[in-house]
Amino acid sequence: MRQRGADDMPGAAPMPFADLDIGVFARRDDPGDHLIRELQRTRARVRHVWPMPEQISVDYDLIFCEFCPDLPKRLPWLPGLPSAALILVLPVGVPLDLGVLHLCAPHAVVHMPVTPDAVLSALAIARSHFLYERRLRSRIDKLDDNLRTMRSVERAKAILIETKKLSEQDAYHFLRRTAMERRVSIGALAAMIVDSQELLG
């Protein structure tokens, strides 16, 4: 992964961060320059912004933010709904405040000055945690949705058992087959059956 120089050669290992837009909100002193150079090596599109804006923009996949006491309110998203992975940058000599750290809910932290390994590992961990959280959230949304759908499916099955004199198993097969034929989800089909039953009375 870190064989620099080899990166530039055709046929080199794929660059996992090459497609990312990375924002760096940190002062551009020596350690800051060093951080940006390390990030540029990943072939990601790196943009530097300083001084820290009142409200950080949402156009990034991943942001490095210098720690400051009011950082939580400068973040553009609601806690729990981040639009980018967040990596806190702790400058030299700045005392750590765990309360503020908690409120920022970062995906990783790096301490200045950074080593190449620290940058890459923070980048990788933050990105993977961010994506993992997003998958979990979508799983919860799906579960919520499915819970409601299950009720429709159960009711549709009951209707089929009664009106078409099917067994429970056959009723379910009927739902699955018909849903496939019509290219709709079983839930949507079940809702249709329940609705039409209602219409017919």
Place this chain on the structure above:
Amino acid sequence: MSKEIKTSEPWRVGVLFSATGFMAVIEETQLRGTLTAIEEINDSGGINGRPLEPVLYDPGSEAAAFGRCAKRLMVEEGVSTIFGCYTSSSRKAVLPVVERLNGLLWYPTLYEGFEYSPNVIYTGAAPNQNSVELCAFLMERYGTRFFFVGSNYVYPRESNRIMREMVRHNGGEVVGERYLSLRAKRNDFIPVMQEIRAAQPDVIFSTVVGDSTTYFYQSYADCGFDPKTMPIASLTTTEAEIQAMGCDVGAGHLTAAPYFEGIGGASGLNFVRRYKKRYGEDASTNMCLEAAYFQVHIFAKALAQTNSLDTEVLRPTVLGSEFDAPQGRVSINSYCAHTDLWTRIGRANDEGQFDILHESAAPVRADPYLIGYGRTVAFG
């Protein structure tokens, strides 16, 4: 969170109800209920010698503003406990914030169920605690043909889905269903009334909320319909809405709720007396206000034990706790963090209060996912 040591610093808690906008009619009563309880607690010496200090934000009836205010409360005000939210959309806007930062939202409003967040204590009714009984009652007393009218957002659509299931399964039918904007005005209800006239239902089931509740009941009255034969039955029309629409307009219509001002009882009367003393003789209590009130007391009892606002400590102490609320004894169900509440059905009288027509023999266990009701909700 910092460790609590000997100090007389106030306990700061967030309070998030709309004092402005189209939901203010009801949310302002929840705000008052919250503040009344906080005042009582502070008058009796606070919690472990420290007063409660409410940090108030007004999201102005806009769901997204609830999310932003919750962020400010937790991030800028450093608060971890929040009392607030009426509509489901506003609760859903606050959820990610309290879940990520591990806060605790106390939600004092009936809602459509099918939710469980480890960062929320639900103190309003779930569907099995109001609509199930209401549906059975209506079918027995008035008939089987239902017309649904609701505000156009998540709660009415979801609760109507459950209501439809019950009506259908118990041999009734839904003869009409209409949703109107939360900002609907009086004229917007005219076509609905025409439809109702044509469909001739036995009952109108309403999940209209906010200011438009007034317009809905008023247009009903304008049409000369008779609540004796075709009442509006609601889960959301409380004494506050009746007061806003006029007692004559509301009289004869039905509501299911855990609490009505008219229930009496020692704890209930005390509560009403104290509330009127603070807000005037004309101010009525209602179920949402009552939940907003008793949940602060449940919180205070738990905080006295934990002496810490840390959600990790506070929540387990809250679960399973009991309280003599104005509606009667209630408890926080430790399985689902909802509240085991009383079920009552009331009919509005000429004074804008509800006469109780039916009440459960004991508190009804909260079952937000209707797990105990099988594939279809049958009565019995």
